[in-house]
Amino acid sequence: MRTVIYWFSGTGNSFHVASALQGGLDDVELISVVQALDGDMEPSQRIGLVFPVYAWGPPAIVARFIEKLPSGTPDYLFAVASYGGHPGSAIALTRRMLKRRGLVLNAGFSVRMVENYPPMGGAPEEKKQLKINDAAETEITTIIARIREGATGDFSKKSLFFSLFGRLVYPMFRWALSRQSRSKFYADEKCSSCGICVRVCPAKNIELPDGKKPTWSNRCEQCFACFHWCPEYAVQYGKKTVDMIRYHHPGTSLKDLMLRQE
Numbered sequence: 001m002r003t004v005i006y007w008f009s010g011t012g013n014s015f016h017v018a019s020a021l022q023g024g025l026d027d028v029e030l031i032s033v034v035q036a037l038d039g040d041m042e043p044s045q046r047i048g049l050v051f052p053v054y055a056w057g058p059p060a061i062v063a064r065f066i067e068k069l070p071s072g073t074p075d076y077l078f079a080v081a082s083y084g085g086h087p088g089s090a091i092a093l094t095r096r097m098l099k100r101r102g103l104v105l106n107a108g109f110s111v112r113m114v115e116n117y118p119p120m121g122g123a124p125e126e127k128k129q130l131k132i133n134d135a136a137e138t139e140i141t142t143i144i145a146r147i148r149e150g151a152t153g154d155f156s157k158k159s160l161f162f163s164l165f166g167r168l169v170y171p172m173f174r175w176a177l178s179r180q181s182r183s184k185f186y187a188d189e190k191c192s193s194c195g196i197c198v199r200v201c202p203a204k205n206i207e208l209p210d211g212k213k214p215t216w217s218n219r220c221e222q223c224f225a226c227f228h229w230c231p232e233y234a235v236q237y238g239k240k241t242v243d244m245i246r247y248h249h250p251g252t253s254l255k256d257l258m259l260r261q262e
């Protein structure tokens, strides 16, 4: 059965999951949500969505992508949410968004990976990252087996508290995102104007005026790719991030994200 997996990823966790699914299932095409939003989408027998959890729900760009999905019902539709602490209502909200489009989410999964959101503390030190990423491999293997057998249901991590909390906070997150004015991102004196932040940004939100430092506009998706992939650790978010750990999934390269998001 041909499968198209649409993915969105800032620091490569979700891209790694999508690549692992491609390796574990047959006849899989990976398409970035960013590219899919720009072009026409073909119906497919099996469709997968892989994305990070933002504020206990799916990223806004994934919600916009769902609005654009072709309406022909696939034989099997699954979603995998990568998260750092708790996925909250990410799968339930995705199911609801798909239902509004007349599509049924056959199976929903979550996989714990390294946290990448600086305002919540950001990534832990490397030893802990390795432990988390190792455990994720086991979870991904189980997800592949379940997809292969066509399992149906919500297999994501559950918590009544985080689910209710997510349903409250998620709309506020989306509201704040739609009303961005001044960006909290800036480049400090370490910036070498290499332009990686510009190229890795899925929202085309960063500009690099000739010979100057990058500037951020108001279309940010909050993926923090610019922050984590900056080779000089020069991209900051507010005043408290200078000493924070930068992270990207060790199995994902900058090229993986840049080539597919450009």
Ligand SMILES: Cc1cc2nc3c(=O)[nH]c(=O)nc-3n(C[C@H](O)[C@H](O)[C@H](O)COP(=O)(O)O)c2cc1C
Residues within 6 Å of the ligand: 008, 009, 010, 011, 012, 013, 014, 015, 051, 052, 053, 054, 055, 056, 057, 082, 083, 084, 085, 086, 087, 088, 113, 114, 115, 116, 117, 222, 223, 224
């Ligand atoms: C804006 C933002 C919000 C986040 N919110 C949550 C959250 O509500 N729950 C959670 O467990 N992780 C949260 N995270 C962490 C990411 O979901 C997690 O690190 C994910 O694996 C990152 O995937 P990526 O590398 O594919 O971007 C958040 C990250 C960002 C950037």
